[in-house]
Amino acid sequence: MAHEQHNYLNHQKGIWSWLTTLDHKRIGIMYFVAIMSFFFLGGVFALLVRAELFTPGKTLFSADVYNRMMTYHGAIMVFMVIVPGIPAIFGNFVLPIMIGAKDVAFPRLNLMSWYMLMIGAAITGSTLFLENVDTGWTFYTPYSSIKTGLGVIPMVLGVFIIGFSSILTGLNFIVTTHKLRAPGMTMNRIPLMVWALYSTAILQVLATPVLAITLLLLIAEKTLGVGIFDPQLGGDPVLFQHFFWFYSHPAVYIMILPAMGVISELVATYSRKVIFGYTAIAYSSLAIAGVSFLVWGHHMFVSGQSEFAGVLFSFITMLVGVPTAIKLFNWIATMYKGSIRLDAPMLFAIGFMFLFTIGGLTGVYLASTGMDIHFHDTYFVVAHFHYVMVGGTLMALMGALIYWFPKVTGKIYSDLTGRISWVFIFSGFNVTFFPQFILGNMGMPRRYYDYLPTFTELNQMSTFGSWLIGTGFLIGLFGVIYALLKGKEAGNNPFGGKTLEWTIPSPPPHENFEKTPVLTGGPYEYR
Amino acid sequence: MSTANHTGGFHHAHHFDSAEHQYESSKQGIWLFLVTEILMFGGLFVGYSIYHSLYPQVFHAGSKQLSVVLGALNTVVLLFSSFTMALGINYVQRGLRNKAIIALAVTIACAAIFMVVKFFEYTHKFHVGTVPGKYAYTEELSASGEKVTKVGALLAEANKLSVVEREHKLHLDETEYEHLTLLEKTKNWPLFFGFYFVMSGIHGLHVLAGAFLIFWVLLKVIKNQVGPEYFTPVEGVGLFWHVVDLIWIYLFPLLYLVG
């Protein structure tokens, strides 16, 4: 075309204009680049951990190195990939557009959140070269506070700073959703993705401060020996677990709620139907967020808490299943008799529903106190949380990537590449983690370097699956590069989406909307 | 985001409809941030209450060690500073620049007094050997088998002296001597000081941060960047300062009085 369109990508030029940008769309892309690099690093650690477990005994490294790799894998994936992932990347990009705003409420704070993630990641990452940490991502005391080396301090400090980044993003999203909606965009007309991000933001703001103080106490414990977690001084190491899970259980919903938001968008768009039960899906996000604060004790059934506490936590935990099931049934009802198109994003959405259901149901097993005594700290738990976190969040992340790619870049992501990537990730995922349910049931403990020879075949299957997943993500990455270089022009609305971001040009102009939109109806008016 | 070169010429940021809209949004953001601060201290309060109910005698003996006079002095100082901060905001809103400068400067002075008092409290604690956790024990003596606390070592030394000499040489008066004896008899007493130093320490860091923030808005007042048209930063910092005070209002009785 003769004259190039003016958009947020060519609004300003040069690396410096990116590093100082206040545009939520550019910040979303910066998060994408950063988080995908962390994901790559975490993925390499994962492959190494699985490779070591290919045979019993020593395969590649010593037990010491194994413990460290496992710790970095977990900490990077949880704190630097899955927790910030969807909100920071896609939330930043689409949330303001979806509600008809020009930006988030606090653009500078938004940029600062990105820098905090970078600084936190740098400090955490520096321990790789200074003093490796081998505590596991949960940093349980007394091992972390008394036994192991001082590397725990910078590691935990980095996570503390990353936590701040998360709090500030959440705060920004809450105010944006409250204050910056376009005229006519009532709370009951905001897209379900926004509802999900909003509920997530509430969790980020309310749960993360508790992680912050827990980590500060751990640092105080290690430097001053304040004794709060040290039985020798009258303290109690289990208090750390209570504090830690008071954050980290809600945190699993910080990970999964945004994914559920993505799935709602994908299901609506690719079924070309009014979403079934908008209100139920919207408010179930809030319900999940609320209940998630009351269930942390299910991580501590075997920690010696009272039987009464166990029963109570077990009961409340199962309650989470209700709003979750509401969502799942509503998605299925939306798909029912819809004109479903099995494009790559929809495949990822269906993959999500499949894997997440398995993850959720095994959660109910674990939430039954009696069964948890059998399964606790076995590979069953490993399989459970990978089904929900990876099968859930990462599937949604891939779906979101392909779905919004044309909006972000103006280029179409090759659907074929997306589908091939899906086949590898989905099948590889099941090959990797399904055997782990069986291993766990047979009694293989988690976090162990070595295992009994009888477990060999299933472990080899699992390791083989990890290569398939790795290949799948590399294909996904190839798709990004290919689409950037050779992708077709996307046009404003290649998939027939109904939310506001599909009404503006791709890539969007610097201020999103030429003219502030005025809403007269709900977000998914297909038929 | 907000550009305000002089109070008359304040322009709201492009993504807000009006200055009022921007003000409302900023205020909501600040309140949310304050919620996170309270939740963070909430974790400490929960830990404190749990251990207090488990070991009342530890907390009793520990709080006896603290100087109620100094704690009360600091409480008064902070309450007064909350008042001057509120005045400062009010003066800025009414365009009374000089009065605002005085009120904010007095608030910073109060923060400084608070920190100086804390400094004396801390150094005195270190001097008599009441320090957190593992530092409560003396290295040299623990080598010989049984663990000896610094307080124990100090008392052993004091017992060799007459009352007058003790006060002169060790700076231990009679009540202090009694308190330390009580402490020595209490198992796990360093736990109380773990909480004391962590809670008052983190609060102290907040006082410092607050003082810097007040200084920042004071500069804004001096440079005429805030005034009746635009006072969001002053009000935000003020709210932060009130929360810092509020937390102390809870810390003071918990640490110094609940015995």
Ligand code: HEM
């Ligand atoms: C929403 C997505 C979910 C995510 C992301 C998730 C994540 C996790 C993670 C990471 C762990 C392991 C923690 C560790 O390292 O010790 C875990 C354990 C556990 N999960 Fe989930 N979970 C989810 C849903 C559920 C549900 C719906 C339930 C119950 C109905 C559940 C029940 C449990 C229980 C009881 C454990 C403890 C198992 C043990 O250690 O013995 N989870 N989950």
Ligand SMILES: [Cu+2]
């Ligand atoms: Cu949980």
